[in-house]
Structures are given as C-alpha cells and as structure tokens.
Amino acid sequence: MKAIDVHVHPSTREYLEKTQGPYLKATEAYFRTRIPLRTEEEMAQEFGEMGLKAVLLGWDAETATGLPPLSNDWIAYMVRKYPDVFLGFAGVDPWKGKQAVKEVERAKKDLGLIGVKFQQNAQAFYPNEHQFYPLWERCQELGMVTLFHVGTTGFGAGAPGGMGVRLKYSRPIYIDDVAADFPELRIICAHAGWPWLEETLAVALHKPNVYIDLSGWSPRYFPQTLVQHVNSLLQDKALFGSDYPFITPQRWLKDFEGMDLKPEVREKVLFANASKLLGIKI
Numbered sequence: 001m002k003a004i005d006v007h008v009h010p011s012t013r014e015y016l017e018k019t020q021g022p023y024l025k026a027t028e029a030y031f032r033t034r035i036p037l038r039t040e041e042e043m044a045q046e047f048g049e050m051g052l053k054a055v056l057l058g059w060d061a062e063t064a065t066g067l068p069p070l071s072n073d074w075i076a077y078m079v080r081k082y083p084d085v086f087l088g089f090a091g092v093d094p095w096k097g098k099q100a101v102k103e104v105e106r107a108k109k110d111l112g113l114i115g116v117k118f119q120q121n122a123q124a125f126y127p128n129e130h131q132f133y134p135l136w137e138r139c140q141e142l143g144m145v146t147l148f149h150v151g152t153t154g155f156g157a158g159a160p161g162g163m164g165v166r167l168k169y170s171r172p173i174y175i176d177d178v179a180a181d182f183p184e185l186r187i188i189c190a191h192a193g194w195p196w197l198e199e200t201l202a203v204a205l206h207k208p209n210v211y212i213d214l215s216g217w218s219p220r221y222f223p224q225t226l227v228q229h230v231n232s233l234l235q236d237k238a239l240f241g242s243d244y245p246f247i248t249p250q251r252w253l254k255d256f257e258g259m260d261l262k263p264e265v266r267e268k269v270l271f272a273n274a275s276k277l278l279g280i281k282i
C-alpha cells in the first residue's frame with residue numbers, strides 16, 4: 001500500500017504519560033479506548049508493516065498546561081532512526097514568544113523537521129492574534145508546513161469544566177485570518193473542524209494555502225457534505241490522517257474503503273496530495 005498518514009501522535013511514554021498527564025484519561029474516554037504504551041520499535045514496526053509513511057507530531061503546551069513538552073529532539077531522533085517510516089513535525093508553544101520562533105528555526109535547520117503542529121485548545125491561544133504573527137512569518141519564510149487543530153477536542157472532554165480547556169480557540173475562521181495574512185504559509189486544518197465543518201470547508205475553498213486532514217473520526221461517520229467536497233472541489237486538498245493512537249490507521253483505512261469516492265480521488269487523499277504538499281516521494 002502507498003499512503004501517507006499526516007496525523008500521528010507517538011504512542012510512547014514520552015508523549016502519552018509525560019506531556020498529556022491528567023488529560024490522557026479524558027481523551028481516552030472521549031475516543032472510548034485505552035491506549036497501550038508502545039516502544040519506539042513497536043510503533044515503527046506497526047507503520048512499517050502497513051507500508052505507511054507517518055508524520056510524527058510534536059507537542060508543547062507547557063505554558064497553558066504546566067506539563068513538559070515532548071522534545072523536538074526526540075521527534076528528530078525517531079525520524080533519523082526510522083527514516084523509511086517517519087517524517088517529523090515539531091511541537092512549538094506560541095506563548096514562548098521569541099524562544100518559539102527560535103525553536104522553529106532549530107527544528108528546520110538543525111533537526112530536519114518539515115512542519116510544526118499547534119493545538120489551540122491545549123495551548124489556549126487564538127491563532128489570529130498579532131502577537132503570534134512573528135511565528136507564522138518565520139514558518140512561512142522557512143517553508144515549514146503548519147498543522148492546526150480545528151473543531152472540538154478530546155483534550156479535557158467529559159471531565160469537570162473540561163479541565164478548563166476552551167473550545168472557542170479552535171474555530172476554523174481564525175485560521176482564515178492567518179491564511180489571508182500569510183498567503184505563502186501552508187496550513188493543514190486537522191480533523192475538518194466539527195461542529196464548524198462548513199466553516200472549515202469554506203476556508204479551504206477560499207484560501208489556496210489551506211488544506212484539511214481527515215483525522216480524528218472514522219470516514220464511516222463523515223457527513224455527506226464532507227464526502228461531496230472531498231470528492232469534488234477539495235479533492236486536491238484533503239489528506240489522510242488517522243490521529244493515531246486514538247484512532248488507528250487500520251480502522252480508518254478500512255472505513256475509508258466504504259467512503260463513496262472516485263478512484264482517482266482516493267489516490268489523492270491517501271498519497272498524492274500529501275506527497276505534493278510535503279515534498280515526499282515513496
């Protein structure tokens with residue numbers, strides 16, 4: 001099989017225990033699953049055996065959560081150790097200001113990572129606030145692909161007060177501002193943004209630099225409007241992502257088979273779009 005999974009969290013102790021801390025329980029309940037801790041080797045083997053390339057995502061929500069980041073050096077180490085399997089996106093905390101900008105530079109120049117992942121609910125920030133613009137500017141200059149969470153989240157879900165996590169930050173319309181002000185910045189909106197799905201579709205239709213990944217829910221539950229847009233107007237901008245380990249690529253791909261898409265669109269979603277966007281050949 002030839003496919004690129006653009007949304008993969010490490011299923012190792014480094015990510016699940018250290019960076020998620022007390023939030024992991026809520027996320028597991030939200031996805032109705034218990035996540036097993038895996039070793040680096042087990043994870044690499046799992047994706048390798050499926051013939052998948054996986055974009056490993058970093059994480060740094062230290063300012064808002066007080067929890068330590070997943071080091072970008074670890075992401076880079078995984079990519080170096082398993083170059084046939086993994087690609088890496090850095091995790092950067094926008095609240096760290098100049099240090100965040102420096103970390104993006106380091107991630108690109110020293111660590112060889114190809115993008116940056118943000119999670120506005122966990123990191124508690126609006127992407128269109130101008131204090132963060134130097135960060136987007138540097139990502140744009142360096143050609144780093146950005147991945148923003150949009151829509152609801154399992155982070156804090158179901159716990160009292162959602163553990164203080166606010167959904168408002170991940171409205172897709174704030175990404176529209178960033179896409180307008182940084183037209184060369186390539187932006188992936190993760191998860192298609194429910195309950196603001198139409199808002200995500202509108203932003204992706206209007207801004208050539210905005211893509212969507214279909215991770216975080218099974219294609220079996222995709223609303224018809226999403227299926228129709230992926231099959232037509234957004235066929236060059238929709239990307240396969242699982243949200244591993246919360247949704248496994250096995251399950252996602254199996255349910256994807258039942259999605260009503262033209263064969264050439266299927267190929268674009270699984271491989272060609274991400275290959276072009278990330279500059280990856282298999």
Ligand SMILES: [Zn+2]
Nearest residue numbers: 007009216243
């Ligand atoms: Zn995710």
